[in-house]
Structures are given as C-alpha cells and as structure tokens.
Amino acid sequence: MEAKARAPGKIILSGEHAVVHGFTAVAASIDLYTYVSIRFPTPSDNHDMLKLQLKDMGLEFSWPISKIAEVLPESGSQSSSVPISCSVESSKSIAALVEEQNIPEAKIGLASGVSAFLWLYSSIQRFKPATVVVTSELPLGSGLGSSAAFSVALAAALLACTDLVSLDVNDQGWLSFGEKELELVNKWAFEGEKIIHGKPSGIDNTVSTYGNMISFRSGNLTHIRANMPLKMLITNTKVGRNTKALVAGLAERTLRHPDAMSFVFSAVDAISKELAQIIQSPTPDDLSVTEKEGKIEELMEMNQGLLQCMGVSHAAIETVLRTTLKYKLASKLTGAGGGGCVLTLLPTLLSGTVVEKVISELESCGLQCFTAGIGGKGVEISFGVPS
Amino acid sequence: MEAKARAPGKIILSGEHAVVHGFTAVAASIDLYTYVSIRFPTPSDNHDMLKLQLKDMGLEFSWPISKIAEVLPESGSQSSSVPISCSVESSKSIAALVEEQNIPEAKIGLASGVSAFLWLYSSIQRFKPATVVVTSELPLGSGLGSSAAFSVALAAALLACTDLVSLDVNDQGWLSFGEKELELVNKWAFEGEKIIHGKPSGIDNTVSTYGNMISFRSGNLTHIRANMPLKMLITNTKVGRNTKALVAGLAERTLRHPDAMSFVFSAVDAISKELAQIIQSPTPDDLSVTEKEGKIEELMEMNQGLLQCMGVSHAAIETVLRTTLKYKLASKLTGAGGGGCVLTLLPTLLSGTVVEKVISELESCGLQCFTAGIGGKGVEISFGVPS
Numbered sequence: 001m002e003a004k005a006r007a008p009g010k011i012i013l014s015g016e017h018a019v020v021h022g023f024t025a026v027a028a029s030i031d032l033y034t035y036v037s038i039r040f041p042t043p044s045d046n047h048d049m050l051k052l053q054l055k056d057m058g059l060e061f062s063w064p065i066s067k068i069a070e071v072l073p074e075s076g077s078q079s080s081s082v083p084i085s086c087s088v089e090s091s092k093s094i095a096a097l098v099e100e101q102n103i104p105e106a107k108i109g110l111a112s113g114v115s116a117f118l119w120l121y122s123s124i125q126r127f128k129p130a131t132v133v134v135t136s137e138l139p140l141g142s143g144l145g146s147s148a149a150f151s152v153a154l155a156a157a158l159l160a161c162t163d164l165v166s167l168d169v170n171d172q173g174w175l176s177f178g179e180k181e182l183e184l185v186n187k188w189a190f191e192g193e194k195i196i197h198g199k200p201s202g203i204d205n206t207v208s209t210y211g212n213m214i215s216f217r218s219g220n221l222t223h224i225r226a227n228m229p230l231k232m233l234i235t236n237t238k239v240g241r242n243t244k245a246l247v248a249g250l251a252e253r254t255l256r257h258p259d260a261m262s263f264v265f266s267a268v269d270a271i272s273k274e275l276a277q278i279i280q281s282p283t284p285d286d287l288s289v290t291e292k293e294g295k296i297e298e299l300m301e302m303n304q305g306l307l308q309c310m311g312v313s314h315a316a317i318e319t320v321l322r323t324t325l326k327y328k329l330a331s332k333l334t335g336a337g338g339g340g341c342v343l344t345l346l347p348t349l350l351s352g353t354v355v356e357k358v359i360s361e362l363e364s365c366g367l368q369c370f371t372a373g374i375g376g377k378g379v380e381i382s383f384g385v386p387s
Numbered sequence: 388m389e390a391k392a393r394a395p396g397k398i399i400l401s402g403e404h405a406v407v408h409g410f411t412a413v414a415a416s417i418d419l420y421t422y423v424s425i426r427f428p429t430p431s432d433n434h435d436m437l438k439l440q441l442k443d444m445g446l447e448f449s450w451p452i453s454k455i456a457e458v459l460p461e462s463g464s465q466s467s468s469v470p471i472s473c474s475v476e477s478s479k480s481i482a483a484l485v486e487e488q489n490i491p492e493a494k495i496g497l498a499s500g501v502s503a504f505l506w507l508y509s510s511i512q513r514f515k516p517a518t519v520v521v522t523s524e525l526p527l528g529s530g531l532g533s534s535a536a537f538s539v540a541l542a543a544a545l546l547a548c549t550d551l552v553s554l555d556v557n558d559q560g561w562l563s564f565g566e567k568e569l570e571l572v573n574k575w576a577f578e579g580e581k582i583i584h585g586k587p588s589g590i591d592n593t594v595s596t597y598g599n600m601i602s603f604r605s606g607n608l609t610h611i612r613a614n615m616p617l618k619m620l621i622t623n624t625k626v627g628r629n630t631k632a633l634v635a636g637l638a639e640r641t642l643r644h645p646d647a648m649s650f651v652f653s654a655v656d657a658i659s660k661e662l663a664q665i666i667q668s669p670t671p672d673d674l675s676v677t678e679k680e681g682k683i684e685e686l687m688e689m690n691q692g693l694l695q696c697m698g699v700s701h702a703a704i705e706t707v708l709r710t711t712l713k714y715k716l717a718s719k720l721t722g723a724g725g726g727g728c729v730l731t732l733l734p735t736l737l738s739g740t741v742v743e744k745v746i747s748e749l750e751s752c753g754l755q756c757f758t759a760g761i762g763g764k765g766v767e768i769s770f771g772v773p774s
Contacts, residue, residue, distance in 0.1 A: 253685065256682070256685065257657070257658070257661060257685070257686070257689065259657035259660075259661070260654045260655075260657035260658050260661065260686075260689060261654075263650045263651070263653040263654035263657060264650070264651075264654045264689075264693075266650040266653075267647045267648075267650035267651045267654065267696070268647075270644070270646035270647035270650060271644070271647050273646075274644060274646070274647065295643070298640065298643065298644070298698075299644070299647075301695075301696075301698060302644065302647060302651075302696045302698075303696075304695070304696075305692050305693060305694070305695035305696025305697070306651075306692060306693070306696050307692070308688075308691070308692035308695055309654070309688075309689045309690075309691075309692025309693050309696070310692070311685075311688060311689075315709065315712070318705065318709060322702065322705060325702070
C-alpha cells in the first residue's frame, strides 16, 4: 500500500508585518502542492531502512531503522494521538543522524526539514522501514509556505497509515480528513514547523491543513469561506530575504516614528477586515464578481503602498509592480518582502492572451511565474498504486 | 527707475492630498525665483502703452493705456492699500483685452496669468504706461508654485512703486519688505491667484511671500523657522497632471474605504508634525544634521508609500524613485502627483560627484533636474538700472 498526501502552499493576502504588531492579516491556501508518499516494504523487498527521497532535488537519504530505534528510543514510547515536541535530547540525536548524511553544502538549508522528518516519522510510525518520497510545486524559501506544506503533507501521510485515521483505502482520488483528524495533522505539522523555524506562528500549517482562508490577529484565527473564485499570478523574484532583519528593521522604524506607524498598521488592519468581508459576502450580492475584484485590486494597491511605507519593498518587487501595472493589473508583495514573491490578481474576465504576455515579460526579466487558484482545499490523501 | 521683485517657488515637503481632507501639510520656499521688473517710460520715451514681456517664452503683449482706462474704470477708483477681488464685470472686460492679444494656441494656459496681470496692474498702478518684464527659473504648471511666485513678484514690484511701501531706492541688492507690507503683497497676490486658479488655497502665495516653511491644517497656517540647511534635488517628470481628477479620484477612494483611508491620512498628519518638529529643533541639539537628515529621509520614504496607497503616484515618478534609490537617496513626489515633480533630499555630506551622476542619469531619461535650497527668504525687491 502507498499513502500519498498533498498539502497546499499559502499566500498572505493582506496584513504581513502588521500582524507582528498585533493587527489583522488574511492568509489563503493556493492550489500548488507539496506531495509526500509513503510506501512500506513488502516482506520480499527485504529491507529495513528508512529512506527519504527528495525527488525535485535528486537527493536520497537513508538510515537503518535499528539505528533510529537506538538513538531515538523515546519516540516509540508515546501515543501518536498526542503530538509531542522534540526534546533537546532527541534533537541532538536527530542532528547526528542528519549530519552523517553529508547533505551537500549548497543544500544545507534542507537539514532542518530532514530533522523534522525524522522526528515526525519516528514519533508517528515508530520504527517501521519505509520509503518516503517528497515532490513539490512550491519554490522553497520564497514565502509560499513550502516548509509548512511539507510538514502537513508528511504528518497527514504518516497519520493516514495509523488507526487514528479512518479513511476508505479503496476509494479513488483525493480524500479529505475529518475535523478531528485535521486537528491532529495540524498539531503534528506544527511540531515539524517548530523544528524547521524555531518559533513559527502556526499560520502556515493551519492554512495548509484546512485550506481556504484564515484571518488572524494576536494569535486568534478565524476561518473564512471564500464566496468568489480568486486567481493570482505569483511571481517569485528569487531575491533571498532575511525575514528576521526585515521584521527587526520595521520594529526600529516603529520605535522611531510610533505615531505614524501605529496609524499605518491600523490602516492595514482596516484593509484586512474589508478584504475578508468582500471575499465572504455572497456573490452575486450587491456586487458582481467584477466589482469585487475591482475592490480587491484597490485594497492590494493600498496595502502595497503601506508596505512601501514600512520600508519592506525591494527593487525586484517594484519591477513586478511596474510590469503588471502596464497591463492595468494590481500587485502587492506577499510575505516578508525584501524580495520573495509578488501577487497579481488575475480578474475573471482577463483574457488568457494578456496573462501569457505578462508572464512572458516577467520571465524575460529572469523571474519565475506561477498561476494559482486561491482559497482551495486543504490537505488531502489518496491511497493508490505507487507512482 | 526700475523696480525688480523676485519671489520664490514652493514645494510641499509632506502632507499633499491629506491636507485636502483636513490633515497637516508642510510647505517650504525654494531658491528658484520668478522675477518681475517694472519700468516706467521717461517723457522722451514717448509711449503710452502697457507692455508685458514674457521673456522666457519670447512673448510680448501690449495695450494702449487709454483702452485699459476705458474698459476698467473701477480699477482706478479704489485705494490699492485694500486688495479687492476682480468683479464679474471687470473679468469680462479683462477677458476681452486678453483675447485681442491672440495668444498662440499652445500657450493658451497663459491667458489667466495675463488676466491676473491686468487686474493687479490696473488696480495698483492705475493707468500709468509701463513695461513689465517677467522671467522665471520655475517650470510652469509642475507644482512648484510658478503662478503664485508670479503673482507675488508682480504684486511686490507694483506696490514697491507706490507710497504704500517705504524702501530706500538707493540701497544696493535685494531688500526685504516690512511685516505690514508683506501682508499687503500677500493679499494682492492672492487676488491674482484667484484669477488664475479659481479657488486657490492661499498656501503657495503665502510661502512665496514669507519664504521659509509653513505648516498648515484646515486653513490654519503656522510659520516654521528651519534650524538646519536643507537641499533638494527637484526632478520634473514633465508629465502633465490633472490635479482636480487626482483629488476627485482620492475622494472616491476615501468614500469606498473610509476606515483605511482615515488611518492613512492620520499617518501623514503624524509625519508632517514630526517633520516640522525635526526641522525647527535647534542644531546641534540631541541630533546632528546628519541624524536629522536620516530621519527626514525616512519620513519622506514613508510619505511616498502613503501617497502610493492613495493612488496618486505615476510610472514617471517611480522611475525617479528607482533611480535615486540606487544611490541610496530618499525621494517623494511633491504636490498633486500623477506626474509633476519629485523631491530627493541631498544630504549635507553627499559628494558633488554623486549628485552629478544622479542628475545625469535622470536627465538621460528625459527628465529635468533642479537643485534648490529649501526654506530660504520670501519675496524681495531691488531698485536698479534697467537690465
């Protein structure tokens, strides 16, 4: 049997940075996925290894199951129905297991993801040999929630192979989890995110688990059900960001200009609330989809101006804004800024020819483009023939 | 005798647009001037014409003085110590006087300035033949207050030749007016501005008259005395703006998003107040000039982001921002936006070589650059040999 989970990436529709200062942000899932499949060897396979294949990168890591059982004995001792955090002791053992794999220097950023894998695998599936294959449509480290999608898909695939989850393995296609099962996936994924990020907000894994949209403020999450289709062009500037430095720089600016910045954050808060309201309101209500799209575009432009006011934009982001504006399309950065990705709303009535032109112009600047539906389903699972 | 007045242009340092909605803006004079000189013919000149020469444009208009006295009899009947508005009757007569001059179609925008000239001249100097010569360092209609500088210089030159103003005509160089005289110049200039603009705010003529800086909110003006040198690069995008359409567009955006926009305006208000405070505080106080410049640059960047949030920027403005940012210089649009001029702070310690490079790069994009000292003297007069 093979269990394959897919978990979506996310974008911040509005409110990045302001959310750090206690104001509202809106995040949404995108229909670009990370896939994690698990295959347990048949007796004839005759292997007792745990293998992790990162297909996109052509990398494979493997450990004798006996070695994992030896250095991580506590993993096997608890119930996987109660997610537990990786202890200092275990994280040291895991670090040693990762180190011996000799990850290429250029890919050393993957080490924390491999650590998260070892913790989740050994905690949920104990010491069973298996081959775990990961592929992804999400660019890494660009603010599209690739690590959360990995943690969620991994937790989902692992839990789907336990008796904690009851799904019909003979069903065709992608299956959704029940409410309680989603909660468990989300909690385990959060443990993975903690290993990867240290102090994650929990937003990314929650969006990836539940899909759709989430409004969040001061740690309180509210699920939003979109009542209109929403499609974005996502442009990856491929400029590496230093999120910590951007957040710290803005914190200093806020200390220097407390009055002005508190109004700026409040303006973002109002934008997030209005955006959530527009997206949730029934269509056709007072407004047609086109009218709603116009409002959303205006709110995106306003939010981008406020992000520029915070000093977190970047020349590469401005290039995208300038290019899309030529086609009368509204854009804003998404995530930490200082590089990363830019969102451009693709209105329902926009012709495919225009989209192709914009993409070709952006790609000619060396940028990477994706089109994605916004606010789709969260994590799903399928049981099928190994691919 | 020749009387020559010079009156400075102005920039909006912060708060454009927000001021329309009742929030604080800061305006300052720049050391780019409009010059108006008046020469009365000697008996041997044997002419009884009123001539207006717009030297920069190679235009000359002239009217027989007898004709002006015939169609504008009321002008001669009042005291020039009490500025009076142009009546509907007089404005019709003036329109006819202007029309017969056959202003070239491409320069038809000058007609209202010529009308203002006729009203101020006939009201202050009655029906005396004279030759009035106008030259200017200010680009027209680019938001640098060229019309106000013209009205102020004209009113000053005209009043300097009456007994309402007591200045030593034998003194060399530029002379300043007394407080009461400035008030009279400003009021007459405002009458000129009303003819040119319909409903001027009175800010431009006040800055041009008094120089230095002015903070204004809801019609209340406060004079600010700068305690630090301030130098700007002013780049004219040469993109024509439609101020009324920009103001109306923002008013509509404000109706659509009242919560967000009220916070945006409040943020601008806080920026204007902080800017005024920094500029007025004694140097060296807690902060060196360089530290103050750093704060002003940050406030300019923030204000520009908020202007982008209001939707009043323009591709040509962004080109200037991008270019100056390459040299780590902060810029913002000034005035209505949608084209017009962009300010770039030139820090005291910035090398001349860098300034030259920036200017040459901007000029290679077809833009027009000026460097100007900010917050200098207001209107001044000199009596000298005709040039």
